[in-house]
Amino acid sequence: TTVGGVTVNYIAKWDGHNWSALGSGMGGVGPPTSPDFPSVNALAVSGTNLYAGGYFTTAGAVAANFIAKWDGNKWSALGSGIGGAHPLVLALAVSGSDVYAGGSFTTAGGMAANYIAKWDGQSWNTLGSGMNGNVYALAAWGTNLYAGGAFTTADGVAANNVAQWDGSDWRALGLGMNGGVAALAVSDNNLYAGGWFTSAGGIVANNIAMWDGSTWNGLGSGISGVSQGKGDGGILPPPLAPYVSTLAVSGGNLYVGGLFTRAGGVVANGIAKWDGNNWSALGSGMNGGVKALAISDSNLYAGGIFTTAGEVSVNSIAKWDGSNWSGLGSGMSSSSPLFPPMVLALAVSGSDLYVGGAFATAGGVPATNIAKWDGTNWGALGLGMNGSVGALAVSGGDLYAGGLFTAAGNVPASYIAKWDGTSWSALGSGVGWISSFVEALRTSGSDLYVGGVFATAGGKVSEYLARAVLGDAPGYNQLRGTLLPGGATQFCYVGDPTTNYALDRTFELTPPISWVGLQTNSMTVSGVLLFTNTPATGTNNFWRVRSVP
Template identity: 35%
Template structure:
């Protein structure tokens, strides 16, 4: 196995333990990097601070949430993006109108009077571990928050702040609330509702629906200077409501639903030039509800390009430019800026080639998403298979985007972001890729698509590292599984292929040049294959071969004939079938939907030791779709919720003698058309990757793909056979071992073979092979005994092969 550079990024647990509690200790092993963009649907409020992005749900929206061990919702008030992953903070369901980072704390405000049963008056603070009261709160709803780093300002519809009279706007100095008034005057605040607060000409600028501020006539916009203290107006203000305000290099900009500002006609947006309000180009043809700035330029949400849809636009050179072009529509709720980038919390976004979800970031040249999940929220999108290719993770499945980019069916992960793997499906309405297989230096992809890279090959194609190619005209139907013998590819599924005038179903053979018939294939849909030397194990929904020979769910193909495995599997809740096959230390594992393996009661999972079937405890209580063997461990995924009475939610680990949980498993939030399902695993040197249809893994949002760090890859036998022209002796597996180990070797041509075991002193211990053998990959098991049948002591042993002129020696370690 290559040293995969992309799987070595670790996440800091210390920063999240107090915020998002783990249900089980194993939940700490899941990564938070693969939440879907903006963590699903709903309109969002956004704030920036401490080099992070904070996002809360606006009033009336479903909260951010995790599912606990009972699959019950646990709501959280807001989510935090640290540049690579999402965590949830602030337990509780809260109606939020605005939020701001105040020092090291997060302040939320809105129309709420309690959080988690505790009283909070329309405003609350979160210190990273608990909620706290902000000076006793206010006596009415809060619409807007702002901070200058020292003081916190709140605006809304209230008459008291803490113990202080405060008309619709107030200041919190870190200890107590204070009214905002003119020196010598007792009139405080504004005469009507405050809708937004920011900083600009004259100090703290407040806007809303009011006629006076302090003792000053100020129609809907006013400024308060603390050093006076005093209120000032902006000329005669506006003739209607002002909803938003932002500072720019040119001056203060306001937006709303007004047609006059000062002495000038304007179109819902205006700029204060120091003496009066000025129109900004043609303005907006409708309400402007949100404002921000980037690099000193105004950014507004309104009607700017004669479109019936509102757009986000930048004011530059006297005109409004829609950010991203006329085809971009973002229904903004709030905006926040770090000076150069603008983050937009929204309730819907449409843009070519990108899916940002309900949080989008403009970086000055394009829109970006925050989240590396795969697929769409509230969908049946899923990762179905995974392989390592050129030191990168390649995933396939049923999805149309990855990390916010339009990528269909297959994607590669470079450790930081998702990319297309060439252009296999350009111009297609959809493409599903259910199976991947490496063979003969190529990566094969099979699924359900009408063409690949313009080759005319349906449902199957090959990637050589540079470009995609077809396999003649492909196959009909849907491909669910791929396998290989040597360089020859085998294709399985609900497929058909006509060869020489005869149509063959479910199973097809590609020899690298053309399609070949397969003698007597299984008579049902094939869902799984495992390639192992000159043996190809095939699993699916069949009970017989084409000639009606009984073959139940699992069979072995050696390239010329089929072999039964102890009567196969039978029973099942709907249809008897095998969905997954894996080779472990002690045999072949199969998983699916069945109740019997041979004559043994085995619930959806079983082990074949080469002569008989064995159950794995009492099995799992639902269908199995994925298996991955690593040393003595077997990872099992599917649609099951429990294992032997323990709630595990789709994931479990068999340690050779009993079942172990993998934290809180996987969950699917509010998708009533899809049950959380694990379809695939891939082990790397630092992580176990999990693919399927789910929204959460452990306690983190993790959409369709998850990374689990409590995993140490055991040296494997090798993913592919050696080059066909070379002899090879592979490393034994497992190593170290107890009590037995498997030794594989490859013969490019028929040879007289000798395979012997020696102790560290060079004394012959055991002769495993001494015979003439035909070409191919061979394997033999050493049971840790000498030629007399006695167990040898623990230590280092050498095993040596001699085949013709070829000779090679390797070490094996026996432990006890």
């Protein structure tokens, strides 16, 4: 909940010198002391916009279901976001004007979308029938989108934990992996995949491998060592098993982060570099798990759950300048000592670094699950999300965020949302299922691909993977409820700023229906209206919003 002494809620920005909040950050799903506290799991940058995905239902004061967009000034939702039983956005990717979201969800924008979906700027789109398991990573390469996770089929095609989408069809990459894929990165004509596996395409490959377009190759003896760190909060392998959770490419170098102690026989704690031939350590590494990596100019940023980088004290985020580690202000903090702050996603847009995860402050600035670092200060993206952000992607001037949330700012957004630099907006009705979240996002041209755990996107069936076509999003009139401590329910409604609205309740939907008026409120200038109501106990409760004179 804090970073660098600045109050932030699960997302913050580092400008090179100071931390700042992104509005009031993320929230909505539960207090930090509960198992359902908000988090930002993924970040992606498009132009001047930052997208955040994770576990939250608000971004700033805007309702945003697990994905949201920060435009530099305010949060907005991406339609109605994503949904499901326990929705969560874990990965974001941008390709052109499209944002892709992956994770654990079964709906996007109210339509069926299984674990992956695409936001095109106006609505959610499916990628075939999606996957049959979680999507943890997305990467765009030319006209192709690559998805990694824990699945065995993509649109019915046998594909072991990794697959390629060419815009029309899914195909397998050889025999795939014998374990989960948590990270993907592209360099030249090669695709790198990291996770928890011991073979790729039938050859020995310990937790890291390279696809050259036709075959899989190992990187030396790979990543090994029993992890002893704090973990990274992700849906990953069993405890103490070494694994790779994030990858980043700079020039001819591949940077690998995760939970491990050795890389190719070299002692490397949680982070290492592959130069194409050999492994090397980055100082003495971290004392915990590394979940996210991002490169800006000659600097490498690392986020996760750790308190030291090299010999320097840091809080969940640090910078490597090629020789030494340093902190970004005072880093992140949470609002509860029971849960350490987690950085789950990073995205770079120009000189700005966007950070998503599960935290309340960035550099001391209030920033709920998402924040921006401009090189000097931390800043909030509106009110942030009401759940964690696990994936970020940038497209043009927009930032897309996916994760485990239902609101971005005050905008209802189901697990995915867009930040246009000023406010958050939903991507249609988002994604959903019984237990949904977005794990990965990637953009390609005017398409946004979304991967994760979901079965619908924008109301259409799209298992684990979906596509959204980006553009000017239309307005959405949806009533969304959030259970507050004490049993009260807060309803968020986005409507016409010139119209007044009333909240009604009934206990039975069998005709004739008897509606009872509860509250009448004037719409705010922003078009967002909040009602708070305590439901009657021991009965069914149904609510509606209607316009009144």
